[in-house]
Amino acid sequence: MLKAIKDFFDNYLIPGNEESEAQLEQSIRLAVVVLLIEIAESDYDHATEERHAILNAIQKHFGLNRVSAEQLIALAKQEHDDSTDYFQFTRLINEHYSAEQKVKIVETFWRVAFADQELHRYEEHVIRRLADLIHVSHSDFIAAKHRVMNSS
Numbered sequence: 001m002l003k004a005i006k007d008f009f010d011n012y013l014i015p016g017n018e019e020s021e022a023q024l025e026q027s028i029r030l031a032v033v034v035l036l037i038e039i040a041e042s043d044y045d046h047a048t049e050e051r052h053a054i055l056n057a058i059q060k061h062f063g064l065n066r067v068s069a070e071q072l073i074a075l076a077k078q079e080h081d082d083s084t085d086y087f088q089f090t091r092l093i094n095e096h097y098s099a100e101q102k103v104k105i106v107e108t109f110w111r112v113a114f115a116d117q118e119l120h121r122y123e124e125h126v127i128r129r130l131a132d133l134i135h136v137s138h139s140d141f142i143a144a145k146h147r148v149m150n151s152s
Contacts, residue, residue, distance in 0.1 A: 024096070027092055028092050028093065028096055028097075029058075029062055029072060030072065030075060030076055030079060031088070031089035031090075031092040031093060032061075032089075032093065032105060032108075033054065033058060033072055033073060033075075033076035034076045034079050034080045034083065034089050035086070035089055035090075035093075035105075035109070035130055036054045036057065036058075036076075036108065036109065036112050037054065037073075037076055037077055037080045038080060038086070038126060038130075039109050039112050039113055039123055039126050039127060039130075040053075040054060040112055040113075040115075041080075042120070042122040042123050042125070042126040043120035043122050043123050044122075045116070045120070047115065047116035049115040049116040049117075050112050050113075050115045050116055051073075052115065053111055053112045053115035054073060054112055055069055055070070055073065057108045057111060057112065058072060058073065061104075061108065086129075086130065086133055087133075090130065090133040090134050093105065093134050094133075094134055094135060097134070099135075099136075102134045102135065102136050103136055103140050103143075103144055105134065106127065106130075106131050106134075106136050106140065106141060106144045107144040107147060107148055109127045109130060109131075109144075110127065110144055110145050110148035110149075111148050113127060114148055114149065127141075128141065
């Protein structure tokens with residue numbers, strides 16, 4: 001698995017001085033996708049629609065092609081399975097995303113949760129918790145939910 005992670009970073013990083021910035025961007029992407037996976041798996045129903053919603057969100061949000069997005073999901077799944085808490089992921093988002101970017105992430109959380117046309121209470125609980133951890137206000141949390149519900 002470590003080889004797969006190294007290969008992914010080697011294939012998608014810019015050589016030279018910008019490497020650390022590119023690595024940071026990849027780490028942030030990985031953190032966001034791990035949290036999307038957490039939401040999708042929180043209801044213990046691994047719906048295909050939620051997996052597709054994650055794939056589409058990654059492609060749209062990060063501008064990745066399908067192959068790159070699939071690789072990122074595979075790495076994030078491994079990170080998700082190996083992690084014991086959210087801190088390492090939410091810390092990256094807090095340090096590098098603006099308030100507006102965080103609200104967009106919360107909207108993406110809701111899109112994944114609603115992808116199977118069913119909102120489970122565990123999904124809502126996890127999204128609420130993650131929104132708190134990335135310092136999104138309750139009013140922004142609710143507004144994001146309503147925007148996603150009204151667009152479905």
